[in-house]
Amino acid sequence: MKNLFLLNPELTFLNHGSFGACPKPVFESYQSFQREMELDSVHFIQKKFPEYLAKAKASLATFINCEANDFVFTPNPTVAINTVMRSLNLNEGDEILSTNHEYGAMDRTWHFYCKNSGVKYVRQPISLPIVSKEQILEEFWKGLTSKTKVVFLNQISSTTALIFPVKEICDKARDLGIITIIDGAHVPGHIDLDIADLNPDYYTGTLHKWMLAPKGSSFLYVKKELQNQIEPLVVSWGYESLTPGKSQFLDYHEYQGTNDNSAFLCTPAVIDFLQENDWKQKSAEAKQLVLKNYPKFCELMNSKPIAPISTEFLGQMASVPIKTSKPQELKDLLYDKYKIQVPIMLLNEKVYLRYSINAYNSQEDLDVLYNALEDIIATTDLLQV
Structure with missing residues (x-):
């Protein structure tokens, strides 16, 4: 599915939730309207x-x-x-x-x-x-x-x-x-x-x-x-x-x-x-991938899930509580060194790493994030566990 999107192939993109991602056929429709307007x-x-x-x-x-x-x-x-x-x-x-x-x-x-x-x-x-x-x-x-x-x-x-x-x-x-x-x-x-x-x-x-x-x-x-x-x-x-x-x-x-x-x-x-590509089914599969990996990331961060691990409370995103005094530096490191686009978010004096999953994502993308976090824990002081 990733070939249907314009995403940078060098990135592990786990931040659909911020601004989305537009498929090539839809983007072509968008540009078609723009060209027609300019005529x-x-x-x-x-x-x-x-x-x-x-x-x-x-x-x-x-x-x-x-x-x-x-x-x-x-x-x-x-x-x-x-x-x-x-x-x-x-x-x-x-x-x-x-x-x-x-x-x-x-x-x-x-x-x-x-x-x-x-x-x-x-x-x-x-x-x-x-x-x-x-x-x-x-x-x-x-x-x-x-x-x-x-x-x-x-x-x-x-x-x-x-x-x-x-x-x-x-x-x-x-x-x-x-x-x-x-x-x-x-x-x-x-x-x-x-x-x-x-x-x-x-x-x-x-x-x-x-x-x-x-x-x-x-x-x-x-x-x-x-x-x-x-x-x-x-x-x-x-x-x-x-x-x-x-x-x-x-x-x-x-x-x-x-x-x-x-x-x-x-x-x-x-x-x-969405209809031609059976997006409801793809969304359901993405949600299961989110749920499957959530306990694993919480364990790595020595934190606990913030809700029951079910589709009643979680969709295609999950936020993992993390401990860091340098959230922006952590986000920059994940992007600059590991080529991972994922947000580090602050709310009510707590810090969360939020990953999003869509049809263009796979277990391998989450493994890349997991391995990067393991490396950061072992080699820097940006994460406390």
Whole structure:
């Protein structure tokens, strides 16, 4: 499978989770749209783009099970969450309940919002190791107060790679009349996503990670009854449009000036590639490889798994707790000397080595990482075991 990707053959690439990897056929589709735009950019943007966009949205709507008019494409989840954040009508003293496992850019987004609004961002501790789903739910809801107006959390944590029970949290929040905002950056193409079943108020996910789309392709779903409350992050021609469409939400957010939106238009090619190559089966095999190797890496690092070793909590990534006072030096050494692309991540004063597995990876890739870590332990002071 690695021959179908543009990855550097000299690297052991174990970091799909950060920015993904795009297969050659999809990348060719991406460049085809770019070339077509350059032939006549006026005709492409004004005439062809709406047609291509409609096809892309229809294909993604089927893939994630929602209506095509209930989401817009965005470059990344950060843009999506900032769009929602700018439109929240919260009052001073209100609270946003989250966890201490969120992505750093999202924490910063909410800190910015709270600094300017007087709203409180609650990073409710979820202790490690995870014992059960019930433990997560119990600890999370301990952060609930009468002032909680919004629940925000990632469905799969970036740093700890843990899968959170967002369905149960969305269901309870709905019963309590609390807004739900879900960061599903790592979800589409990784674990099953059914927007209609999950029923969040707001949801964002990427296509350029586990769905294998070109970089800069994500989406923001907004429940229909909330769409007219979402102000444009960038005001452009869709605002107070001279030719308004059927949806203010789409007018405000789909046409925001001159952008290269070719990555969005590749969505049908992305989904075709996944289906033609039986990606569900390949994803299942990758998950088993993750689970098989996780205890081995924890033993090497003299640490313990941070959750039960099952697909309930782990997908195609796993984070191994490690002890190092020089995380950046360790990452650089793994790359420069051993030609391994793998992240060393910090969260809540703990350090993790997170490996990702996709269809282009093999046991040999994980063996390369294991042997490199053994060598580093034996020859440097960068890892303490």
